[in-house]
Amino acid sequence: MAIDADTYKQGMRQLAAAVTIVTTEHEGQRCGLTATAVCSLSADPPTLLVCVNRSAAAHDRIKLGRRFCVNVLSDEDAALSRRFAGLEKGEARFTAGVWRTAVTGAPVLDHALASFDCELIEQVEAGTHTIFIGRVHAVETRPGRRPLLYADGDYSGLAALEDVVTGRA
Amino acid sequence: MAIDADTYKQGMRQLAAAVTIVTTEHEGQRCGLTATAVCSLSADPPTLLVCVNRSAAAHDRIKLGRRFCVNVLSDEDAALSRRFAGLEKGEARFTAGVWRTAVTGAPVLDHALASFDCELIEQVEAGTHTIFIGRVHAVETRPGRRPLLYADGDYSGLAALEDVVTGRA
Numbered sequence: 001m002a003i004d005a006d007t008y009k010q011g012m013r014q015l016a017a018a019v020t021i022v023t024t025e026h027e028g029q030r031c032g033l034t035a036t037a038v039c040s041l042s043a044d045p046p047t048l049l050v051c052v053n054r055s056a057a058a059h060d061r062i063k064l065g066r067r068f069c070v071n072v073l074s075d076e077d078a079a080l081s082r083r084f085a086g087l088e089k090g091e092a093r094f095t096a097g098v099w100r101t102a103v104t105g106a107p108v109l110d111h112a113l114a115s116f117d118c119e120l121i122e123q124v125e126a127g128t129h130t131i132f133i134g135r136v137h138a139v140e141t142r143p144g145r146r147p148l149l150y151a152d153g154d155y156s157g158l159a160a161l162e163d164v165v166t167g168r169a
Numbered sequence: 170m171a172i173d174a175d176t177y178k179q180g181m182r183q184l185a186a187a188v189t190i191v192t193t194e195h196e197g198q199r200c201g202l203t204a205t206a207v208c209s210l211s212a213d214p215p216t217l218l219v220c221v222n223r224s225a226a227a228h229d230r231i232k233l234g235r236r237f238c239v240n241v242l243s244d245e246d247a248a249l250s251r252r253f254a255g256l257e258k259g260e261a262r263f264t265a266g267v268w269r270t271a272v273t274g275a276p277v278l279d280h281a282l283a284s285f286d287c288e289l290i291e292q293v294e295a296g297t298h299t300i301f302i303g304r305v306h307a308v309e310t311r312p313g314r315r316p317l318l319y320a321d322g323d324y325s326g327l328a329a330l331e332d333v334v335t336g337r338a
Contacts, residue, residue, distance in 0.1 A: 003308055008215035011308035014241050014283035015207065016316040016327060018185040037208035038184065041220050042296035046177035049220070049300065051210050072183050075330060114183035124293055126302060127211035131218065133295060139172055139180035147185040147320060151327055152312065158185060158320055159328035161244060 016151035019073045021084045022050050023107040024058055026065035030094055030107050031058040034085035036150050037129075038070055046136035048116055051129045057090065062132055066120040069106035070134075072113040073148040075157040080109075081148060103138040113147055115140045185320035188242045190253045191219050192276040193227055195234035199263055199276050200227040203254035205319050206298075207239055215305035217285055220298045226259070231301055235289040238275035239303075241282040242317040244326040249278075250317060272307040282316055284309045 017036035024031050037051035050070060052059050062068045073081055080097050088095075098110035102117035109115060118134025125131075149156045186205035193200050206220035219239060221228050231237050242250055249266050257264075267279035271286035278284060287303025294300075318325045 003215055003305060005212040005215065007308050008212050008305055011283040011285060011305075011310045012209050012212075012217075014310060014312060014316065015189075015209065016187040016318060017208070018320075020184075037210070039186070039206040039208050039220055040181050040184065041206070041300065042298050043174040043177050043181075045296055046172055046174065047296055049218075049295075051208055051218070078330060114180040116180060122293075122295070124291075124300075124302075126218075126291070127214055127216055129211050131210065131293075131300065133293075136172060136177055136180075139176050141180045141183060143183060143321065147183065148330075149185060149318070149327065151187075151316060155330050157328045157330045158318065159326045161247060161317075161324050161326045 013152045016149050016156070019081050019148040019150050019155070021071045021073065021081070021109060022052070022058065022068055023071065024062045024065050024068045025105045025107060026061040029061065030091055031061045032084050032093055032107065033058045034081050041133065047133060048118065048136060049131050049133050051131050053129050059130060062120060063123065067104035067106045068118050068120065068132065068134060069102050069104070069108055070116040070118065071109035074111065074113050074145040075148045076145070077148055078155045081155070108140065111142070113142055113145060182321045185318050185325070188250050188317040188319050190240045190242065190250070190278060191221070191227065191237055192240065193231045193234050193237045194274045194276060195230040198230065199260055200230045201253050201262055201276065202227045203250050210302065216302060217287065217305060218300050218302045220300050222298050228299065231289060232292065236273035236275045237287050237289065237301065237303060238271045238273070238277055239285040239287065240278040243280065243282050243314040244317045245314070246317055247324045250324070277309065280311070282311055282314060
């Protein structure tokens with residue numbers, strides 16, 4: 001009744017997800033990482049969660065600063081996603097993209113599809129990761145473009161369902 | 170420093186997500202619901218989470234049965250998703266699709282892109298929802314098809330990024 005990490009990861013490749021950049025600020029230092037493990041938790045009060053690996057530089061800064069912003073990327077931002085996924089480190093990540101400061105102090109991406117500016121209200125440790133639960137204090141929404149997705153180990157975009165379905169739906 | 174539920178929901182429409190059916194079984198009764206608030210938590214040990222509204226019929230059954238299976242839908246399964254999102258109730262939901270019983274006893278969808286059969290190891294209450302954290306005991310992966318996505322209030326499919334990007338990427 002146990003599976004190994006590789007079997008688990010093979011399965012998880014099939015769970016497509018929107019790509020976000022989660023940012024924070026602590027003592028004047030900006031920090032951010034690309035994250036797909038983000039989901040809505042409750043609309044009232046507005047609450048979301050993000051799962052962050054404890055080895056990520058942003059992990060401890062989110063804990064200390066008790067704030068973070070989830071920036072949902074459009075399909076024009078694959079290069080920015082790669083930058084925050086490891087291509088660059090620390091403050092250098094922010095030299096691409098247009099960044100402002102959110103209500104809480106966390107960096108907001110000016111051209112995100114949506115930005116959720118959160119106060120950290122709870123954290124749950126689970127194995128290698130921590131679940132950060134955030135109360136959303138500000139939302140900026142910029143619809144009209146398409147999201148960047150990550151599926152089966154690669155970046156993808158969105159298509160209308162009638163364009164892709166040939167089967168039994 | 171507070172936003173209303175509608176503003177939050179408008180923002181969340183921009184967070185595209187894979188569509189799953191989360192199932193459980195308790196005292197011979199099968200139960201399931203369509204869910205997009207699912208994400209990977211840790212690969213070692215294999216752990217994932219799903220956020221479930223406390224008003225959902227499956228909520229208490231997951232708590233009592235301490236098991237659930239996350240079935241990732243393909244883009245051929247929009248009709249099945251609607252069925253588990255409210256079109257049908259209770260056991261009647263399972264009369265479409267091919268269902269088997271997983272290692273834990275939860276129903277597995279035979280044509281899911283991936284199925285994660287989980288033991289409930291922790292639950293965190295947060296407003297209207299509960300975060301169910303599951304240790305994954307079995308994974309079935311059936312790659313080669315495309316995922317069903319939910320974005321901006323509607324079902325969508327996946328497209329290669331080069332087919333959709335015309336901008337600055």
